[in-house]
């Protein structure tokens with residue numbers, strides 16, 4: 001089974017992923033936790049370029065092809081082999097991030113981006129995509145306080161430094177894209193307490209596991 005997590009900045013993805021991984025392992029699943037960008041060796045180099053604030057002058061198209069290169073390598077080198085071994089793969093962001101960030105966020109055509117994704121993923125679409133949905137004003141406050149606590153100021157922060165209208169386009173884009181792909185998306189209300197968020201997550205995952213068995 002292949003499960004992806006999507007969401008805006010500060011939606012609590014990392015916390016949910018770690019908890020979900022532990023829960024699934026307790027339930028007896030072999031789990032591979034990975035992420036985009038940066039899930040492969042090549043991807044780690046691409047990630048440092050993509051998330052560096054000094055890459056601000058990347059053109060929209062150059063940025064897009066770096067994300068796609070990261071994904072193509074990740075699918076073939078990491079995700080597909082793990083699924084073939086019977087592992088459950090949990091991925092922090094995947095193809096939907098490209099449609100939403102480069103499409104709804106940066107203004108490239110979402111339909112065209114979906115086609116580029118088709119090339120990069122070679123038919124590998126998630127069984128379930130958990131969308132952690134939260135008002136960007138609240139999410140950004142969370143992300144900023146996390147960055148301060150971790151001493152991050154000018155690296156890994158390029159997207160968090162974007163203006164608020166961008167973050168609103170991302171949230172609205174996710175909701176629009178989830179509506180188009182209703183059968184594999186589960187929308188989680190990420191404004192709730194961590195335990196309530198996790199309850200929604202486990203309910204969606206359990207339903208998918210039951211359906212698959």
Ligand code: TYD
Nearest residue numbers: 008009036037067093094097098101102159
């Ligand atoms: P990351 O530090 O992993 O943050 P987050 O906790 O928000 O996942 O940053 C990944 C950033 O890359 C995030 O802002 C979204 C962006 N992104 C894209 O723009 N397109 C993509 O295809 C992917 C995978 C990520």
